[in-house]
Amino acid sequence: MDTFEIIALCLNILFLIPTIASITRFDQWWIRAFDFPRIQISVGIIITCIICCFAYTFTSAWQFTALTLLFLSLIYQGIKIYPYTYLSKKQVKKYHGNDTDAMVSILISNVLTPNKHPERLVALVKKRQPDILLTLETDKRWEKELEVLELEDGYKYTVKIPLDNLYGMHLYSKLKLLDAEVHYIMQKDIPSIHGMVELRNGEKISFHCLHPMPPSPTESYTSTNRDAEILMLGRDLEKKDEKILVFGDLNDVAWSRTTKLFQEMSGLMDPRIGRGFFNTFHTGYRLLRWPLDHAFHSRDFNLVEIAREKSIGSDHFxxxxxxxxxxxxMNTQEELELDKEEEIWAREKIIDAQPLEKNIKIPRSMN
Structure with a gap:
């Protein structure tokens, strides 16, 4: 075996690891981290396949086996990310009318607490004029900087949770907020916001804003708490419920097992499916980006517009x-089906996490 063949074999083995790890149900941070860079892993597998085709002599069975496993790994990764390509069928239909009273626009921005350019976010808000602005990682300094939006742009309905631990959360709305409450589902210092927002036509919409802790060596050695917070909301939202919005930085990618299961449990739709990845993290690394910021909705919404905005100086777009x-x-958009075995796994995950709150209060419209 020459040097080139040894290098090819090492790469072959290396790029099998992410797929093998992803198939398991272990929740250690380094295993769940392989859920994130599936696009990059797929590209690496393709390059490795090409290298192996030149390096292997194909005179031994192990060479055929190794390359076959690598090809199967590529198929696995491709299946995961395919729904978020333009080749896939769109999950949410496009709306082309002008009934603005029944519309709601949302801007989600993880600002990065040390970011010294609040004026960039303010400029973006003034340009887009969203009905609802959710900021994440906002502390007292950011709260003061964003007061201009309340004074000049009509965001008179607010929920403010300034924190110095990178989990501060501020909600600003031009639309009336009803029964808005702050919950600490998994930990005493990680909030979420739940309530209702009234559209201009009087319809009342249930909303939920999340920012769970990610699995990482510096924050949480497992994904259990993150997964449980997301899955608890999916469990407590009934699939038959209407008028629901869920948005925030979930610290999880759109194609992960947890996020997909959340969709199946709640019945909520992802407007990115069939329209692109919309990778929001990390702004500083063009080749290392994935979708961490999300907006899901019930089947009684159609999409008017979706966009990833320009950087405001944060690590998130x-x-x-x-x-x-x-x-x-509701009659034109396909209902999602829930696998019972996956549902059992989700409920076990929630129990293992030992949440501070046993249930999430779900505001329900009476109109």
């Missing part, structure tokens, strides 16, 4: 989405 509420959309 802001995410903008505009939706149109229409009860008739």
């Amino acid at each position: 802001p995410m903008y989405i505009r939706l149109h509420y229409d009860p008739k959309a």
Whole structure:
């Protein structure tokens, strides 16, 4: 075996590890980290396959086996990310009308607490004029900087949770907020916001803002708490429920097992499916980006616009989405199915996490 063949074999083995790790149900941070860079892993596998084709002599069975496993690994990764390519069928239909009273626009921005350029976010808000602005990682300094939005841009409905631990959260709304409450589901210093927002036509929409802790060596050695917070909301939202919005930085990618299971449990739709990745993290590394910021909604919404905005100096790009509420959309958009075995796994995950709150209060519209 020459040097070139040894290098090819090492790469072959190396790029099998992410797929093998992803198939397991272990929740150690370094295993769950392989959920994130599936695009980059796929590219690496393709390059490795090409190298192996030149390096291997194909005179031994192990060479055929190694390359076959690598090819199967590529198929596995491709299946995971395919729904978020333009080749896939769109999960949410496009709205082309002008019924603005039934529309709601949302801007999600993880600002990065040390970011010294609040004026960039303020400029973006003034340009986009979203009905709802959710900021994450905002502390007292950011709260003071964003007061201009309340004074000049009409964001008179607010929920403010300034924290210095990178989990501060501020909600600003031009639309009336009803029964908005702050919950600490998994930990006493990691909040979430739950309530209702009233559209201009009087429809009341249930909303939920999340920012769970990610699995990482510096924050949480496992993904258990993150997964449980996301899955608890999916469990407590009934699939038959209407008028629901869930948005925030979930610290999880769109194609992960947890996020997909959350969708299946809640019945909520992902407007990115069939439209692109919309990678929001990391702004500083063009080749290492994945979608961490999300906006899900019930089947009675159609999509008006979705966009990843320009950098505001954070490590996250802001995410903008505009939706149109229409009860008739329920009849035209496919309902998601839940695998019972996966549901059992989700409930076990929630129990293992030992959440501070046993249930999430879900505001429900009476109109």
